[in-house]
Amino acid sequence: MHINSVVEKTQKFINLFKILAGLNWGIHPKHLRRLYISIIRSRMDYACFLYDNAAKTHLINLDRVQNMAMRLIGGFVKSTAIHVMESELCLVPLHIRRVYLGSKFLFKSKAFSPSPVYTNIVELNANCQNYYWRSKKLPLLITIYRTFNSYNIHSSSKPEMYNLDTWVNYIDLDSVIMHDIPAIVKSKKKCDTKDIKVICSQFINDKYDNYHKIFTDASKKNEDEGIAFFDPQIGSSIKLKLNLNIPIMSAELIAIAECLSYIKSLGGKNFVILSDSKSALQHIKRCSWGYNGVPIAFVILNILKEFHKTNINVKLQWIPAHIGITGNEIVDKLAKEAIVDGHVINYLPSCSENLYRVKQYCFNLWSEYFNERSRTKGIWYRTVQPCLLQKPWFDNSNMSRSDVITSLRLRSGHFPLNSFAFLMKKVPSPNCSECGTIEDVYHILLECVRNEAERKQIEAALPYCFDFASCNSILASPNSAEAKMLYNMVQKGCKRRM
């Protein structure tokens, strides 16, 4: 019932998409893709993990909506394999999307204590232990519970931002957290690394002349994080290790928090923590504005508040990484070592930090699915694009809509030419009306007489031989100048067919 009504509701938007995406005109695929995510997929997302066990015949109707939308967004022809469209447009298959959203639900309910929802899930899991479920497919939420329940999570009775005092209103945080160095902002384009290093060292010496300086850094390798701080005045350093697979920014924040605890144990009035993570410093600042960030950022804000009360002056200053500032280089090395031999510390990840791990888990599921499908279908595509992209390649390009669509079709290996129209029983012959041989992607790229002039131009421009293999490697970088020449050639050839 619910699925049918969702399909019905999305249908009118699909019809709208048909109007928005004409053959030679229409909205750019990147905008159409976003529109799909916000107005169609959002409707299918709602509570989707609850009906994952519904009959396949129903679920397939939802898949059809996404497939139809993908064809319209990318201008793909009917014969294009689904996993190819999903990969090109970076739209995750719905069954994996349900795993992600189910996990999000689980972690969100777990992040609040006490949580009646979470108690119910635990109870449901116990009920699913019995004989009946042994031969049946478990409800998705239970499978997710069993997969991720070992992940610890930071829980509280209210969002962290409500645990903050109003103190942030009367401390001028702009003078505590500095995520820029003014002189560098101005001269970054003109200077090389050496000059930046000089400017930077000069700046630190001038501004923090009588300050106790401490450097912090974090490093990540696969699923492990190392964090470290280094105090050149005392010559002491600390190496800590987390094996949680959390975002690098969180690790940088933990490094800063650990460093603040260290400062507490020292005597003195003026301290500056030098970190090369701009995003971490900006995150702390945003949290003070009421943005609900990771819990560790609020820990930092609370420690800063304590220091402010006791008149200890602590600043957080950003410095550029990898330009040869001695303290930064040392702490960078220490953080890398910490991944291997650091002292393991306990840290409870927040909901969003756990979701970072779930995202990777789902991406791996998708990759497995993609590899499996690529064995039988979309073999050409696999040679052009051997693994999944994190975001669509056309998102940040300035290519026109028709160029993007030509590229998507060429990359997928399915183009609306006679060989395809013949399969669809729209034309009597699969042959090119000009050349008399089969008209497919290979033909229009390398044989057709209609675009011979443009082909000659490409052959002259390329430093290597123009053949099917080089077409393949050109299409592997769809934003390159060579690829644009290729699109132009194919488009000219198609125009002359009319």
Ligand SMILES: [Zn+2]
């Ligand atoms: Zn031809």
